[in-house]
Amino acid sequence: MSVNGIPHQVITSVQTRKETEPIYFLPYERTPGLKLDNVLIVGAGTGTDVAIALSQGARHVDAVEIDPEIYRLGQQLNPERPYRDPRVSVHIDDGRAFVQRTDQRYNLVIFALPDSLTLVSGQSSLRLESYLFTREAMSRVRGLLQPDGVFGMYNFYRASWLVDRLATTLQVVYGRPPCVESVGNFGHEALFLAGQSPTAVVCPSTWKATTRFTQPATDNEPFLYLKQRGIPALYLKTLLAILAVALLAVWLYAGRLRRGRQYADLFFMGAAFLLLETKSVVQFALLFGTTWLVNALVFAGVLLAVLGAVEVSRRVTFRRPGWLYLWLLIALGISWAVPPDTLLRFGPPLRFAVAVTLAGTPIFLANLAFAQRFKDVATSATAFGLNLLGAILGGALEYSALVVGYRALALFAAALYGLAFLFGRRHLRRGVPARG
Template sequence: MQQEHEDTTTTATATTTVTGRRVLPEPGRRTRLVLASALMLFVELALIRWTSSNNLYLVHLTNFVLLASFLGIGLGFLRARAERDLFPWAPVGLAALVAFVLLFPVRTGTGRGGQWKLVGLFDLAPLPRPLSLAVVFVLTVVTLMAIAQEVARTFATFEPLEAYRLDVMGSLTGIVSFAALSFLRLPPLGWALLGAAAFVVLLGRRLALARRLPAVAIVAFVLMLGAESFMGSFQWSPYYKIHTADVAGGLVRVEVNNTPLQTALPVSVIKKNSQFYLYPYTYAGPHDDVLVIGAGTGNDVAVALDQGAKRVDAVEIDPALMQLGRDRHPDRPYSDPRVTTHVDDGRAFMERTDRHYDLILLALPDSATIVTGQSALRLENYLFTTQALTKARSLLKPGGTFAMYNYYEPWLLDRYANTVSTVYGTAPCVQRGPSYGPRQQAVLSLRKDASTGGCTTTWAPRTTALEPSVDDRPFPYLGSRTIPSFYLWMLGLVLLASVVAVRSVAGPLRTMRPYVDLFFMGAAFLLLETKNVVQFALLFGTTWAVNAAVFAGVLLSVLAAIEVARRVTIRRPVLLYGVLLAALALAWLVPQDALLSLSVVPRFLAGVTIAFLPIFVANLLFAVRFKGSGSSTVAFGANLLGAMVGGALEYLALILGFNALLIVVALLYGLALLTGRRHLVAART
């Protein structure tokens, strides 16, 4: 049986010799690895959430910080044996990143004619997008690399599977911790204090190194995030940084993630200055039972009550926005006994409810978008697919009306109108209001029987109407099946920078040559994880709780695979590739619509089986291979760098759709099989 070279690793705090497969870790080393891994994932999640709330360039680059994190973590693992200890510099890198984002924010301002534009601090011009993104990318890489080296040095003192097991336990701890802070709606100060405590425990005496700079950096990022948390009337929901400001007449204006959202207006003012809210009722039939999706602070609910609604179901995904409506809306619509509030994803609510309505309103549910939009998977995208509008139509009573309204650019209005027309078989009524730059207020409405209720201004495309969005490709803001050129440039530069960074920081790329198969496994697994997060978002809602549960489920599947690999000798691991291919084929063949038609419990069981079976098999395959790795840190680093490439391949969904990612996953595992054949032979012997 072919054996790979085993390393003798010296950590920053002690020396542990690995002889064969016997490992003698110091007391407390397990706890240290779990804590360091938890800190690593916690910082990654916090940066993904926090940077996009202050820098609007990142809103439409949903995995940009994730790519930087994977690169940093991979580099940290590849530097596990380096003499220089980077971990004391992790707080310094984090403090520098926090300072940069706060000093050079990118937010929405108002230009001439009321048109939105991007501005920086004090309404000055923001940094150019390439420069801003480059600095965020580099500082994220540096911070995560320093933390990951600490993880890797402890990681290397255990046999591979035990190290992997402890690392996953730490990652699970990090996810649970961040989910708990989201549930409690704690501001960044809460994140900072928890991260600072972990830094202090892990650094110990090393805080005194480098002229106490790490200690100063820890205090600095806690103070900066504390100042942001309590200055400027900010509050933090599980989704947004929310800013409130008092305006004339005792009203409150709300911004989310540095973008204007809504001003809570009394109906008397709406009737005078914002008649747009009344348009859906112009040609509607009865409206005793009303469903408002995107209820926000309550304007649409207040109008529905004023128009005579006897019952209103108000659905809002963000609990903080709904609470603002309870506390600050001048008409107090959420206190009316006719209103039932639901903190939920709009599409998920429609899939679960058994009620029927006279009027269903999609009430500005994507109003948090910004002026530079290309495409991104945002919270409300599943509301604008043909399947979603078909579901809404099925919930209408006879004679009931569907309406959706927002501030649309002409091409986007044509896309949505074409979607409505595709579902109902006829052109919808369109009522236009004032224009704000390239955007125009507009309402699209149609009755269940496909009549317009007397409206004579029906939609006609100004140019060739764009194809409707569907659940498999929920990108209404993408004009065609293509990857925008900016994304291609960004991904190309990121991957080029990654190659240079790996070569410069970790030495010759040939050191990872024995682990090329693990590289492909990392790329494939990231895509598989992405597909499952998206699938569960569709099945159960795009909420922070669902996402956290899916990631936790993935890690629990990984733990289960590790335990099987530790206890069972799989002499023919090549057979696992066949089982994995069958599991991927099952996920490919079962249409999502079939699962949506199931009740909640069967849908959950079917969704878990289809999603987590390939994840379990893929991780069992990885665990069997990783168990025999000679240098666990280099092997794990190669796998993480592969995951970064997988993150770049996610953008293929813009062209192919999410289900097609399963084909890419199968191809990548095929490459892993081809490049790792000798390890399969070794396992059999």
């Protein structure tokens, strides 16, 4: 089975898998005597990992798979029929979201090759599984383990520094080096095991770093596959090329840029708004999972905030629009001051309400300020062109998160709105009678 044109999974029987890829069985062989009353498998795929757990004596398995089509194929084609076994509970959900939400305790938790081969959205640098491998996620998984419980994960790791990063993360969480075994040479297939107890895993050899120390990924910087903090050269070249083409297009079709100096504030508004949108996508991905439904709800919320601001501006003209910037900066400050992971302690309804408030308030106020400004422009084509160019800059600035993390985007947006206020002061000082 291929995903996005890339070979992804092969459906086989348990016996065939044992003969061809014994690494799938090592979590059970390295934990003799471990009771398998309750097992969690994240990245259940077409069901082979679930079938293996059942063959090893698991009494109950929670199988988490984010893609309903992959689950459907496994249900129909897997020769072991694991998804039809009464001992299996299937959850079509994001792995991190399930881990945060469940109150179950497990004897064994396995991350079974969770590799999405795709991004969450063009609005961010996240992959679907990014939040599964952060320090905070691993800490949460440890909290789900029984006193004798064990965590394991296996995948193909094509770089030794990536193995070291994951092993370092487990060492930080469990307080001791994990058991790391490599099986075969192709693709660096490796297994990580870490137990609540130091004696929970029979380990042939504990992990020792082979590369320079690599920091664990975090919820603020969930870039597992970024070797060093920074923006890759390929990204920089591509972004500069996009900005150059956009600048040329605006210069040609929206009037010469000198004519647009009076609309510099709209340029900064465009850049700041794209950062707000990106931050919202990333924050909701952490809080509710990296599913397409969550992304759709985020974008729907952004559009509703835009529509609401437009409708308010159509009916009301503010005497002192400068106050909108003050309230906007306060909202951004609150959004930055509240770490997203603190919201994970709340139940889903309260978490959703708080998240919508924290993310939606700045977006609504930003669009209210924009709508108040744009309805007074003399040359709408030039003004919109500058705003569009700013939006492209904001899309490029999103990649600064690779250096400073996603929380800092709120500060960048605040700085850009501050510049918009400074460059638009002449407009803001004009007294306009309020109308309703």
